[in-house]
Amino acid sequence: MTKSVVVTGANSGIGLAVALELAHAGFDVIGTVRTAEKAAALREEAERTGTAVRTVLLDVSDATSTVCAFTEVAQMTNGGPWAVVNNAGVAQPGAVEDVDDERVRRQLEINLVAPARIARLVLPQMRQRRGGRIVNISSVSGRMSIPLLGWYCASKQGLAAVTDALRMEAAPFGVRVTLIEPGAFGTGIWERGMALLPQRQQSAYRDQYEGARELLRNAGDLPGPRPVARTVLRALRARRPQPRYLVGGVARGQAALDALAPTAASDWAKSVAVGLRTPPARVSRALGLLRGQ
Template sequence: MKKTVVITGATSGIGRATALDLAAHGFHVIATARTTEKAGKLTAEAAERGHTLRTVLLDVTDPRSCQDAVAEIDEQTDGGPWALVNNAGIVNPGAFEDVSETDARAVLEVNLLGVARMTRLVLPGMRQRGEGRIIQMSSAGGLIAVPFNGWYSAGKFALEALTDTLRRELAGSGVRVSLIEPGTVDTPLVSGALARLAPPDSRYEAAYDRARRIVTARKPPGPETVARAVRRALTARVPRRRYGVGYEAVMARAARLIPPAAVDFAMCTALRLNGRRR
């Protein structure tokens, strides 16, 4: 019997790659989308590849939308999915002084509270069956914070903490919880964030340009690398607590072992933030 996996934010980037990968490897995939148009495109792409997946409309920032989506999923799966991949996410980049409270709130609403909503809704069914998997899409940015990505890192740091707590609370329930921690990945999320990293009249304008050059200096891997990590977490008899993906994930873990002063110096030097600015 196929195991059902729900993937949020499944119509582009990592979510799309994961949905297509899991469908190709025998999972019953339910992919969430914010519009019927996006849902139709994903279904058609899967069909072109000879795979089948279902879609459900979902806005993770809307509690009623989450409730309705999970109710529909419960009906399709006779009691809820075997696994949930919390992938939906957004980035509002910029220096602390350049990101508005509205934009900061939007990041936390999607990347943290949306994850919590969906997880809370699927857990009762998993507990009742005595098994299940929760996969949280974190980031290397959830391990170390870099300039101009503070609110994204804030949400991912919080997600790491919340997931550690959840994993420990679910010990003995049969529900396994894992974090995926990708570095920079070639997705519309990343390219869009880089394009928006240019607020007008910002004191950080020159540093923003340097940050873009640093990020684009090396070709990042595609989202398929992250999709494979998700599949490993779902197919492992005993999944790991964390799956790092890519160069930045390795460097982020290493940086946590280095004195903070040295990390500050390296980052500020690379972006030329050490000079005094008004």
């Protein structure tokens, strides 16, 4: 019997790449999206690439919507899906003091609470079958904190902690839980995140926010998210998936440097990167030579 996999946030970026990768690999993919228009676009894109994806409407930030969606999924899958890929997420930029409570709650609701809520809904059936998979899409930011992205990093580090606990809790029942930690890929999440930048006129970080906008405008093309999708496929196919998968050389390098470098050195490098500190002139000249400037 074909194994069913729910992929949340399947209309773009990593979610779309995962949905198509799994469908082409022979899984029965059910992609969740927030609107009927996005559902139609997802089905059309799958058909264009020579496969098929079923769709369900879901707003992961809404508990009632989530219960309704997974009730529908249970009807579509004879009780519940074999696997869930929790991909839906947002990136809230801004200094810790500039992000108001409402946006903090939205960030944590979507990136942290929603995957736990979905796990709560699918685990009973997985336990009954003595098998199933939960894959949570995190980020290298789940391992390291970056200034001006504190709340996003908090949501991903919280997701990592919950995933670690869930992995140990679910293992005795035959359910495997995995965390995927991508680096920088072209998904559109940061372009959408720029619209969420705090608009405080008196912010102490106005210059850094403008620098972030300029950096995003001038950034080179990032690689597409297919390596993340292929990692998800590998995790689902593995008899014993790894607890965590870092995806991309940048992610592995960043994680290693943050783990090995003294905290003071790591703090300084990150602060320079976002424009909070200015490196000494000799360091700036050296960096300019390395960049060919």
